Amino acid sequence: MHGASVYPPAPAMQTPGFPGTSAPGYPAPAGAPFSGPQTFVPGAQAPGPAPNAGAPYGHGPGGAPMLHQAAGQHPLPPQPQPQAPHEPPKPRIDINQMPMPGLVHARDQEIHSKQPYSTALKSGVPLVSTNFTATDDGNSNPRFVRLTTYAVPHTEELLKASHMPLGMIVQPLADLVPTEEPVKLIDFGAEGPIRCLRCKTYINPHMAFINGGKHFVCNICRHENNVPDDYFCNLDMAGRRLDQDTRPELRNGTVEFVATKDFVTHEPSPASFVFAIDVTWNAVQNGMVAQAAAAIKDALYSGPGLPPGARVAIITYDRSVHFYSLLPSLDQAQMLVVPDVNDIFVPINEGFAVDPAESRHVLEGLLDSLPAMFAQNRTAEPVLGAVVQVMHEALRSRGGKLLLFQTALPTFGPGSLRQRDDPKLHNTDKERTLYEPQTTFYRDWAVKLVEEGVSCSLYTFPSAYMDLATLSQLSTTTGGELYSYPGFSADRDGRRFAADLRSDVQRTYGSNAVLRIRASDGLRVDEHYGNLFMRNHVDVELAGVSSDTAVGALLLHDGKLDEKQDVYFQAALLYTTSDGQRRIRVHNLAVPCTTLIGNMFRGAEMDTSMNLIAKMAVAEAQTAPLKTIREKLSDRCVQVLTAYRRNCASGSPPGQLILPESYKLLPLYTLSLLKSPAFRGGADVPIDQRLFHMCLLRQLSVRGSLCYFYPIITPLHALQEHEGVADATTGLVALPHSVRASYQMLDPAGACFLSGDGSLMLWLGRQVPPQFLQDVLGVSSIEQVDVALHVLPELDTPVSRKIAAIAGQLAGSRAGFASVQIIRQGMDQAEIQLATKLVEDRNNDNMTYVDYICAIHRQIQVEVRPKDTAEHKWSNS
Secondary structure: OOOOOOOOOOOOOOOOOOOOOOOOOOOOOOOOOOOOOEEEEOOOOOOOOEOOEOOOOOEOHHHOEOOOOOOOOOOOOOOOOOOOOOOOOOOOOOHHHOOOHHHHHHHHHHHHOOOOEEHHHOOOOOOOOOOOOEEOOOOOOOOOEEEOEOOEEOOHHHHHHHOOOOEEEEOOOOOOOOOOOOOEEEOOHHHOOOEOOOOOOEOOOOOEEEHHHOEEEOOOOOOEEEOOHHHOOOEOOOOOEOOHHHOHHHHOOEEEEEOOHHHOOOOOOOOEEEEEEEOOHHHHHOOHHHHHHHHHHHHHHOOOOOOOOOEEEEEEEOOOEEEEEOOOOOOOOEEEEEOOHHHOOOOOOOOOOEOOOOOHHHHHHHHHHHHHHOOOOOOOOOOHHHHHHHHHHHOOOOOEEEEEEEOOOOOOOOOOOOOOOOHHHOOOHHHHHHHOOOOOHHHHHHHHHHHOOEEEEEEEOOOOOOOHHHHOHHHHHHOOOEEEOOOOOHHHHHHHHHHHHHHHHHOOEEEEEEEEEEEOOOEEEEEEEOOOEOOOOOOEEEEEEEOOOOEEEEEEEOOOOOOOOOEEEEEEEEEEEOOOOEEEEEEEEEEOEEOOHHHHHHOEOHHHHHHHHHHHHHHHOOOOOHHHHHHHHHHHHHHHHHHHHHHHOOOOOOOOEEEEHHHOOHHHHHHHHHHOOOOOOOOOOOHHHHHHHHHHHHHOOHHHHHHHHOOEEEEOOOOOOOOOOEOOOOOOEOOOOOEOOOHHHOOOOOEEEEEEOOEEEEEEOOOOOHHHHHHHOOOOOHHHOOOOOOOOOOOOOHHHHHHHHHHHHHHHHHOOOOOEEEEEOOOOOHHHHHHHOOOOOOEOOEOOHHHHHHHHHHHHHHHHHHHOOOOOOOOOO
16 A cells, blocks of 8 residues: 555555566576466475475575564454464465465556557456456457466367366356447348358358358368358458458457347247335335335436336235236226235236336336335235246246345245255255255246246345245246345345346346357367256256356367367357347357467466356255365365476476466465355355355356455555546546455554455444544544444545545446445454455464465475476476
8 A cells, every 4th residue: 555645654554465477586496397477485385394305484595584474463353273282383474475366456457558458369368357448359358258268278188287177258248348349230131140051150250261252161160161142252362351341240259140030939029127026024024125115216217227128017925916007097006916826817918017117107106105005014924936937927928037025935825945944964964955956846937937038036135044045046047146135134235235136127138048159179068157047058048148147168178179270169149139139149259279288377367267166166066065165176276286386387496386377366266265155164154145155156257256256455544646536538436456355454543445245344443543534434533433324424525535436436337335334443243244254364164375375385295296207298398
């Protein structure tokens, strides 16, 4: 944290840093066959004598100290770690020497701030954390498709030798930034776009035209196709079509085609958004009904509103289902009640789904009156199953989105569930039986919704067990999303819920979608991951697809690739837009093929790799104990780094841990995943919370998972002049440099935001200057701070305005989520909750970052030691 502070000087803090690439004092080891970027972690020897010497840990050649113990003690209550008497002293490693996400991201941002990124480069892809502008020069914008490595191994043996995951994350409708050109729409008429006759790949910039332009060779399967007469064009001396620069499909990596009648299963129509609100006693008492009504009204009539052409309907339910006629000719909505939930039907012919603008006065009147209408409701059992059944009937052949607001386990009517949570099974091998649905009812009806192009977003407000293992099938099968607000409080969670809902319904949306990923001969998609449904092995069915929808794909070899040619991928999405148009969006990618393992590591993409690894771990958790999953996650980390050490840095000293530049955050992100509620041990994680986090990892995009793996901690007490100020061109707010997710990095004389997993915490040190408190919170001492305050006051001070802007920037597209939780150092119980998010400390049934690095290094030494003198097949020398 640099720059002068406007407040009294604080005690000196540790400045985050690490040696990085070719850091002074840490030269590349002699004899290393790989000369690419590396990160050296001095002093990271594992406990026990190093294989090559008996030097004390933390000391370099000749016994010279290399690092020093990080200063300061952990202010939280101690969490002792048993240590055997014979165990040698722990390594003395300065935490500031360890790789840190903030510095990695800042370095990449500096690189890509200077000029737009051309996708023709096929490498050096900006990190997902970077704010950049991409120019589509034949390859898709990385916002749409990201690979785990941009150097594809030419054989299965080379892939196995690296132990790296080979795959991609596809986000087909991702939003572009205003400085990027929108996706071009192309209409080929009744014949449709040009395709390869053999593999059905769509025409793209990587297809080669031959024989004077009469034929084209498919880049995916190498089949030679005839060029239709009406598409013929002569070639220039370089073999390029003369009209290439005027045809987007031959110039851009991403285009969208108008679909022909062959792709229309039923007549497309504008999507309908149906809000189904639980109005039982519990929902009324905890304030959910009032909050949901206000949030729906806000989502419909603030900002851009629903996507173009979309219609809206509202139903409520307890032991009965209540429908509302919203015809614009009415003065107020008309309610129709269906009490027989075992024979449910839609009692409205017209007025069920309406244009939100035409029926605004009816909708607003209904939403304003809903809380009072059910204020005296004493019914406690919501009939969720009947709502799902009747929505299938109501939206048949129409497509759309069902948004369910549920507060309790559905114990009445169709699809009723029983309480089956057993604390005795928690943290045992039998716990995974609780991850299995207790009935096929919701899965079966979710599949029926997929057939009609209806996705489901499930908003849960649990005060007790809700069996998310069963209910979450509604969202995971239909391409929707799962949201959870445990112990819902309107004051604490209301703003966040409203922002989640606003983002959910206002973003780009399509329905009745099918995604297919094609790859060059020699590669195939082995598995797909995400909220999706598949009837076969190639077509991914998405009842709903939004700008945040992300699908993971694991790639395997089924042959040998040609190392002299690029490897090609095409992801084609057939979908219906919100206003009822059938489209085909196509993303194309060409990346180099390699025979060198070093090139694989150079081209590796850390964030995409971890996102895919997390999705794979969630899928495996359905059949394997969590202990096994945790062991496999650590084993993969060890195997990847061992492969790098063995093949790219074999000449380095055995006592030195060397990390590949692209994967230097792998140990930290792996440790973070081990500490996440999805996978960590201990019996303190409620089963529904564990299931929610598993669903979250399953549905998160690469950018969405960024803060999940590592929270952003933003110091606020020493802001520079430009920080907290929006850029005039991009509108982005400059943020202070983040600090490590460790308690020892929190300045007692400072303040910071901690953001991640959709929450925003404001931590105040005990010695924070009174002037800062006065400028930001309007109080003169930390004792006067109202921790029940969930919205920062809008004060007429420069610091208040800057901090409000920083909060908005941290919120991103979910602007307004930031109901802030204020936590005072050593004074509030909530500080324990904050401490669990500091992944570099010892918490959540796992070790510190430094200890984990040492444990990883010990295992790498064990793996490498017997093979130090062997000749390695994949060496780059």
